[in-house]
Amino acid sequence: MQQKVVYVEEQEEPPGRCPCPDAFPFSPLSPSLTFRQRHFPLATDNDWHDWRWQLRNRITSLKKLGRIIDLSDSERQAMAFNGATLPLAITPYYASLISPDDSSQPLRRTMVPSVNELLVSQGEEHDPLGEDKHSPVPGLVHRYPDRVLFLVTDYCSSYCRYCTRSRMVGRRKGYNPARWQKALAYIAANPGIRDVLLSGGDPLTMPDEQLDWLLGRLRQIPHVEMIRIGTKTPMVLPQRITPELVAMLKKYHPLWLSIHCTHPDELTPEATQACTMLADAGIPLGSQTVLLSGINDSLETMRRLMHGLVKIRVKPYYLYQCDPILGSAHFRTPVAKGLEIYQGLRGHTSGYAVPNYVIDAPGGGGKIPLIPETVVGREGNDLLLRNYEGKVYRYPDIIGGASRAS
Ligand SMILES: *Cc1c(COP(=O)(O)O)cnc(C)c1O
Numbered sequence: 001m002q003q004k005v006v007y008v009e010e011q012e013e014p015p016g017r018c019p020c021p022d023a024f025p026f027s028p029l030s031p032s033l034t035f036r037q038r039h040f041p042l043a044t045d046n047d048w049h050d051w052r053w054q055l056r057n058r059i060t061s062l063k064k065l066g067r068i069i070d071l072s073d074s075e076r077q078a079m080a081f082n083g084a085t086l087p088l089a090i091t092p093y094y095a096s097l098i099s100p101d102d103s104s105q106p107l108r109r110t111m112v113p114s115v116n117e118l119l120v121s122q123g124e125e126h127d128p129l130g131e132d133k134h135s136p137v138p139g140l141v142h143r144y145p146d147r148v149l150f151l152v153t154d155y156c157s158s159y160c161r162y163c164t165r166s167r168m169v170g171r172r173k174g175y176n177p178a179r180w181q182k183a184l185a186y187i188a189a190n191p192g193i194r195d196v197l198l199s200g201g202d203p204l205t206m207p208d209e210q211l212d213w214l215l216g217r218l219r220q221i222p223h224v225e226m227i228r229i230g231t232k233t234p235m236v237l238p239q240r241i242t243p244e245l246v247a248m249l250k251k252y253h254p255l256w257l258s259i260h261c262t263h264p265d266e267l268t269p270e271a272t273q274a275c276t277m278l279a280d281a282g283i284p285l286g287s288q289t290v291l292l293s294g295i296n297d298s299l300e301t302m303r304r305l306m307h308g309l310v311k312i313r314v315k316p317y318y319l320y321q322c323d324p325i326l327g328s329a330h331f332r333t334p335v336a337k338g339l340e341i342y343q344g345l346r347g348h349t350s351g352y353a354v355p356n357y358v359i360d361a362p363g364g365g366g367k368i369p370l371i372p373e374t375v376v377g378r379e380g381n382d383l384l385l386r387n388y389e390g391k392v393y394r395y396p397d398i399i400g401g402a403s404r405a406s
Pocket of ligand 1: 142143144148149367
């Protein structure tokens with residue numbers, strides 16, 4: 001009898017309560033609410049949580065930006081050239097995460113132009129990855145034998161200042177279904193293509209109907225085994241991840257998502273909610289992060305970002321060395337820094353939290369992994385390997401087929 005009482009008591013504590021935050025609306029303490037009341041006093045709860053409202057109210061001019069943040073001289077000068085470079089656009093939601101008074105705040109530097117963008121350094125190029133020359137039809141990059149990159153729109157809700165495709169995004173062309181036909185025909189005519197990666201621009205800025213149509217057309221091609229979408233939407237416009245969108249995406253499994261994440265400050269309750277909904281729909285989530293000077297180039301920041309991502313079921317996939325686009329010197333770090341960060345993660349934390357560190361090779365060579373040297377030598381048949389603590393271990397390797405100890 002005694003045992004039965006204990007059993008009942010244990011049952012009172014139900015196992016596995018969901019630790020996820022509740023659905024909208026968020027707590028009144030959310031920083032975005034204070035921001036909203038100050039800068040968008042007429043916006044209702046429904047407005048703020050509506051992705052179309054977020055898009056209509058993007059901050060796209062010096063005047064609007066100057067009302068929200070205290071612009072530095074460098075930022076003000078850069079804006080004088082707006083139009084010559086990548087346009088300015090920041091969703092009200094993302095603007096609520098930006099520091100109004102600190103121009104060196106990481107999230108602010110990723111979105112607010114600085115005068116450094118106008119300085120071109122040696123080795124920088126308009127199209128460093130040589131995408132245009134690997135483009136069999138407009139909007140499609142076919143670099144690897146079995147997969148293609150399909151640039152489905154030139155529009156993003158917010159423009160990252162270090163964008164690899166600065167040369168082509170944000171030119172007010174948006175998505176263009178007529179152009180998709182040629183790309184779809186190319187994919188259909190090439191049975192070697194088993195993986196299609198939708199990118200842009202940000203595909204998740206398109207309306208559900210267009211995306212549904214496009215995914216449906218891709219799924220009709222028998223040799224397309226997997227579809228992936230590259231997006232920053234869960235971080236810059238989490239309101240876009242609606243139950244309707246998720247229900248539509250789910251129809252097209254296996255569908256994978258690569259989420260562009262830059263800094264742990266992006267991992268808000270809103271972003272968490274968006275990733276939770278996507279993961280619950282069975283969409284495997286990966287991350288892509290660009291290593292950026294003064295923004296995320298410290299082991300502490302990168303560790304927080306990677307741990308934060310695995311906590312919301314996003315597997316860190318790639319850490320990119322910043323591409324040498326025009327005016328990117330202020331964002332780029334030495335490769336040694338990236339290797340140091342990689343070394344600080346590998347072995348020290350969960351393997352799932354360690355991304356592949358790569359350089360997308362200028363000239364169109366594709367992604368090349370960078371890994372700190374672990375094979376330190378050989379002694380006879382023994383391979384000498386360095387572990388994460390710097391200690392050397394031996395592995396009895398077999399050279400030229402099985403050999404017997406004599
Ligand atoms: C990054 C990229 C891919 C996908 O590469 P994975 O290593 O498979 O993620 C495909 N095509 C192009 C042109 C790319 O830049």
